[in-house]
Amino acid sequence: MKLKTLLLLSTISLALFIAITIISSRLPSPIPESAVAGKLVWQRHNCISCHTLFGNGGYDADDLTNITTKRALSYLIDYLVQPPVMRPNNYTHHPALDEVDAENLVNYLEFVDTIPTLGWPPQEEDAEKDL
Amino acid sequence: MKLFEYFGFTGKVNQLMAPKQQFIAQKISRRYCVFAISLFSLQGIVALLGAVDLVIPDLPSPIPFEYGRAIHLGLSTFWPLIGTMGMIYFFITAELNREIYSPRLARWQFWIVILFCLLILGSLALRIGNGREFLEGMPIFYVGICLALALASYNLIQTLLTDKRNITPAAATMTVGMTFLLLLLLPNTLTYTNPIADEATKFWVVHLWEEMAFELTSAGFIATFYVVSGLASRAQIEKWLYLEASLAVIGGLYGTGHHYYWIGFPAVWLILGSLLSLVEVVPVGLLVHMTYKGLKHKKIRSNREKLTLWLLLSSVFYHITGASLLGLIITVPWVNLYMHGTFFTSGHAHLALFGSLGFVVLAGCYYVLSQGSEPTLKGYKGGVLAVILLNSGLIAMSSALMVAGLMQAYFWRILGMDFMEVRLSLNPYLILRVLGGMVFTLGDLLLSWHIYRTWRTTNAK
Ligand code: HEM
Ligand code: HEM
Secondary structure (H helix, E strand, O other): OOHHHHHHHHHHHHHHHHHHHHHHOOOOOOOOHHHHHHHHHHHHOOHHHOOEEOOEEOOOOOEOOOHHHHEOHHHHHHHHHOOOEOOOOOOOEOOOOOHHHHHHHHHHHHHHHOOOOOOOOOOOOOOOOEO | OHHHHHOOOOOOOEEEOOOOOOOHHHHHHHHHHHHHHHHHHHHHHHHHHHHHHHHOOOOOOOOOHHHHHHHHHHHHHHHHHHHHHHHHHHHHHHHHOOOOOOHHHHHHHHHHHHHHHHHHHHHHHOOOOOOOOOOOOOHHHHHHHHHHHHHHHHHHHHHHHHOHHHOOHHHHHHHHHHHHHHHHHHHHHOOOOOHHHHHHHHHHHHOHHHHHHHHHHHHHHHHHHHHHOOOOOHHHHHHHHHHHHHHHHHHHHHHHHHHOOOOOOOOHHHHHHHHHHHHHHHHHHHHHHHHHHHHHHOOOOOHHHHHHHHHHHHHHHHHHHHHHHHHHHHHOHHHHHHHOOOHHHHHHHHHHHHHHHHHHHHHHHHHHHOOOEEEOHHHHHHHHHHHHHHHHHHHHHHHHHHHHHHHHHHHHHHOOOOHHHHHHHOHHHHHHHHHHHHHHHHHHHHHHHHHHHHHHHHHHO
């Protein structure tokens, strides 16, 4: 095999790969402003280090992809604004957000919940809404 | 104390050999390698603290877990990156037997990559970041890393073009790998509002750097090492290398599909990802075949080459087991459905990222820094002990994670128990992980110490 072949194969494969990745990235519906703001809150506080979205992230707290089907929005906002002590700690609280950030963040999670994930996660918790 | 001396913690561990004529690029490559080794020893310590933080409630720490983890992940790509940059300059001059295009650019590149790497780690320690897993630093700093990669790619391409008729497959493969590192990081300096696109692009570094670009740079280095140490003939290598590289590119690119299963991508990726991941494994087979044949025919005498080989063989071992076999198992969509997002993935991540890539970079850095010297018997023993500690620690740590992951999959995913309840019941395994991590860090520090002293010896001449 020749170097030319490697370069040609690499270029074509990369171009095609990028193209189908872009096509595959289409959202089911446009993302609302507040969800975009919420995404930035998510990133600013580095939530991904402990939680996962779509199963990617840290392993120390629950996956939040479908959290808004499991919990009421008002519960989630309260949780973030007045964070409780995290199990198994006795003092350490969950990081806190202000009211606006918390609302945007929950809007973002609500949007994430609408993204179809081909049947993952395999088993939803018995989904009675905890209020 | 006797034991200390026996394994060469103290006393003379290296002796100088007749100095070889060195290219300027090879001198410059030494600082990359020393810096990479320093970051590696830092990583062992940061990692251990992070792992301890997970099992002791309310542990006070100046850097909270979420930023400590980010630093750990940053380090896990930075030291292999910086080590690779050094190794490539060293081995490309060895391959081509001439100077690189511009040693000056290589010096600039060094300061740029160090500066931005430290900026990312420092800002994360101050809790400033961008919250994308593996790329937690501010996007602007990754532009700096891209700049360093652009200088590297330019320098390497120009080096090849200076004498077009004498481009060897190993030199070309390393150059293509470096260029891919740049191309794949670039899109990650942008900000995405679309969460699906954001997630997909992230894997161009998380997956494609590790399983494609670094595969190419490592393949080039391994090929050169096999030729100079007589493990394989040049003709043999030249026959296989481009084929190996092409398979790595195609398998690597479309194998990204195994990270695209559940992020909102269409179902066709389940098929693409699982089938093309099979292709990823073929180059590993070729590598193993080459290594096996080489070892059968040739006895290596030099302790320096032997120590390098121990590090390389460790890498080959995890390439087969932790990366390929384990990787293939969790690539099967029905398995991935349950294992995804559990500690099982973490077990694979450590075995593959450190096991296959990390060990290669350590082998390269050691070889580069020990050029012109030979370890004493004591020094050699110490090095081997470090390799044994690293391997035992890694295996203990990853096995504990994998057992934890299996339990998580069963109790949380299959039985549908509450996440936190399951997580708390896994503490014994996470403590085992800490113990494995301790052994690992011990090996890490011992090896770094040895390499550091080798560097001092060879610097002196
Ligand atoms: C040198 C080779 C390899 C390295 C460095 C590597 C590294 C990694 C890392 C760091 C992750 C974790 C990503 C995360 O936490 O989000 C991962 C996940 C994964 N790897 Fe590998 N890997 C290698 C080889 C392979 C191979 C050969 C395969 C399959 C043939 C494979 C299949 C997978 C799969 C399916 C996942 C996703 C698990 C999940 O999140 O569900 N890996 N790998
Ligand atoms: C002393 C040895 C080490 C220990 C104790 C350790 C510990 C950890 C911990 C605690 C996490 C966070 C997991 C979580 O969120 O729960 C992690 C993640 C990670 N580490 Fe390490 N680590 C070690 C060495 C390494 C090395 C040498 C590398 C690669 C060069 C590496 C690569 C990674 C990667 C890719 C992740 C992210 C994927 C995952 O969460 O598993 N680690 N490690």
